[in-house]
Amino acid sequence: MQFLKLVLRNALRHRLRTVLTLLGLVVAILSFGLLQTVVSAWYAGAEGAAPTRLVTRNAISLVFALPLSYRDQIRAVDGVRAVSHATWFAGIYQDPKNFFPQFAIEPRTYLAMYPEYLVAPQEFAAFLRDRKGAIIGRKIAGTYHLKVGDVLPLRGTIYPGTWEFTVRTIYDGVDAKTDTSQMFFHWEYLNETMKKRSRSHADQVGVYVVDVADADRVAEVSHAVDALFKNSLAETLTETERAFQIGFVKQTEALVVAIQIVSYIVIVIILAVMANTMAMTARERLAEYATLKVLGFSPVYIAALILGESVAIAAIGAAIGIALTFPVSDWFAAQVGTLFPVFKVSGETVILQVLCALGVGVVAAIAPGRRAATVKIAEGLRAIR
């Protein structure tokens, strides 16, 4: 009790300095938390992938399409429960910076495969009836203030021209991890138009999504699908949805690594500030510590006093920083809109924040604590500030 009182009194002795240090800590812990959240948002697509879903794409690269005729051949593979397809549209809504993914899909089979996208049955029926209809995610609706019935024009980059869609339904995610920043529309609409314009682009789809009945047979089925089209005009590559998503993330990994490094640099910066504070504090109080030693307190007790003060300041700073992380990340998520499909502070991030703060508190106390514990009494009493 006595010890805690001393620690707290000491921490509050130099109000201005403590407040400044706390402020620094809050900024550091907050930005560390945000950066870690950015990194996990990067991987969000892979997190939401189901283990039994496979993606089959052209083996050369995603730029090349697959013929529609593959659908029935894949469906016939043993172990396959359902097959659907999706085609990347790459349309621009008003301005290139308003990015969200758009897919031309086969509506019935595709949404049946993604139970995590929740749609109202009546609205979905309306979507099925309207060939120019579109389903958009809740996040798109929120960011661009779209509602059911609105017209959504997209300027095509792969498929030239302006395409007009009518929002027929807005889907919600089954939980916070679900990506609600996508748009889906009828592949038939795309295909009919391509048939008129350029026959060579008709009856082509981007990727096939394959639902496997048994999670244990995923590897077997993916081999079977690829073997089917070996030495054909369009060889395929089938991988799990997770591997497919990670493939994208991996290619921008350099940036993720840079953000990771930077997030730890901010911790080192605050460590320097905190260590400086503790060093100055201990230097100023050297005479007091010598006095405590004269009174018979052990060097360990004195070191513990400094450590306690350092950890206490770090803990308060961390608590405020973590508490602020949540509202600030919500604000940030609202600002960037559909750029990051999922932007949520994870439990791991909070644990990392706590650990980093404690680490800073402990490391900052090492040098001053040792100095105060080992100083000779006579020297300490004589010390000039």
Added chain:
Amino acid sequence: MPIPVAYSVRNLWARKFTTALTAGGMALVVFVFTAVMMLDAGLKKTLVATGQPNNILVTRRSSGTEIQSGVARAQAAIIESQPEIAIGPGGVRMASKEVVVLITQPKRNTGVPTNVTVRGVGLQGLTLRPQIRVISGRMFRPDSAEIAVGRSIAERFNGTGIGERLRFGGRDWTVVGVFDAGGSAFDSEVWGDGEQMIQAFRRTAFSSVAARLADPSRFDALKPRLESDPRLTLDVKREQTFYEEQSQVMSNFISYLGLTLSVIFSVGAMIGAMITMYAAVATRTSEIGVLRALGFRRGSILAAFLVEALFLGLAGWVVGLALASMMQLVQISTMNWQSFSELAFRFTLTPEIVWKSLVFALVMGLAGGFLPAIRAARLKIVDALRAA
């Protein structure tokens, strides 16, 4: 009469540990600030260097990238025949009809499948890009299944050594050479014969047409004429402008993220400087009293502490910049979001970045030292002397 600068500097030296920690914190902030700007500069330099000032690039309207673009043979022929296009030796039109696609290739160390740009060029494709030099092996022969790879590709990808074969488009392609494209985006590409590739990929249209202008100033006449031609629906851009635009999304992301981080981090470093300077003022109260008693004015005291804070910033800048300049040895390769393909570039230090980071560091020092210096200047002589 001002107090000698030596007084401020020696004060910093007297408390080496504290000075080192404070300046160290600032150095890290300067490092982040500088490194991010260097990254952005490197990205822009790479993409701008890719374009030649007197070349134009024609793509399908609003396709944005060459990969999404398509230019039919008939359209390409119209472009080629424009009077503004230069005529080379032997009367050939200086234009190259190109096929640009992505293939997926595993990276050498990590095995990560990565999108690589493959460019099939016309006969004039190499003449149009004088920055390309073969550094080992030889250039691919026209009308053959030979390819040459950029140096970044040769360094990073499996199966790209001379004599090795890459399989794509249903056939094998033999690597016969490695070229250096002077740090441009072509360094991250695989080049081969355009006509061979258009057949291998079963395309009916080219991706883009690159051409040299006989007179660069005629661009302004050519562009509106081609773009308003109802047969074409194409975008005509200077090659340099086109590639510069390819860097936009990535460059914006890097600079916004970098700026936000620098500002947030600098708050931490400024607080560190403030703590140090407040302590410096507190421990030197009696010294300040003596100086005032000797006749130094408040302004001189203020200046002395500000100079001290500026030196802290300066020390942080020197260390931070030294760390950052070492980053020039690092090459970064990542997927460019606009072209969806691998792009390698370097951290590049420019004079502009050097002085920007200096200003940044000094402002940080000044902002941290301002309040403490004011406190020092406002001390009353009697109180200050009594504090001893």
